[in-house]
Amino acid sequence: MIAHKVIFLPSGKTIDVDDGTRLYDAAKSAGLPVASSCRGEFTCGKCVMQIVSGGENVSVQDEEERTLLVRERNDPTHRISCHTLVRGACTVTTTYW
Numbered sequence: 885m886i887a888h889k890v891i892f893l894p895s896g897k898t899i900d901v902d903d904g905t906r907l908y909d910a911a912k913s914a915g916l917p918v919a920s921s922c923r924g925e926f927t928c929g930k931c932v933m934q935i936v937s938g939g940e941n942v943s944v945q946d947e948e949e950r951t952l953l954v955r956e957r958n959d960p961t962h963r964i965s966c967h968t969l970v971r972g973a974c975t976v977t978t979t980y981w
């Protein structure tokens with residue numbers, strides 16, 4: 885299985901995850917809290933993260949994700965972490981870390 889490095893800012897915590905791991909699960913594996921009221925079921929829109937670098941190394945935002953971002957009044961450039969798959973090295977953050 886191919887592993888990818890994910891760096892979480894501002895802590896700098898770094899973790900290697902399998903290809904296709906959700907950002908949501910990567911953050912939890914790194915011991916970081918993830919805002920959620922749906923426990924990763926892609927309905928609450930609270931698990932938003934910002935891709936600082938490596939945006940080309942995560943799954944492409946689809947219409948469903950855009951709809952949830954808008955519905956929950958999130959920045960449309962941010963990502964719903966339970967719906968975003970790691971496909972390569974990336975660096976991410978969110979407002980509450």
Ligand code: FES
Binds near residue numbers: 931966
């Ligand atoms: S945890 Fe609820 S949408 Fe991601």
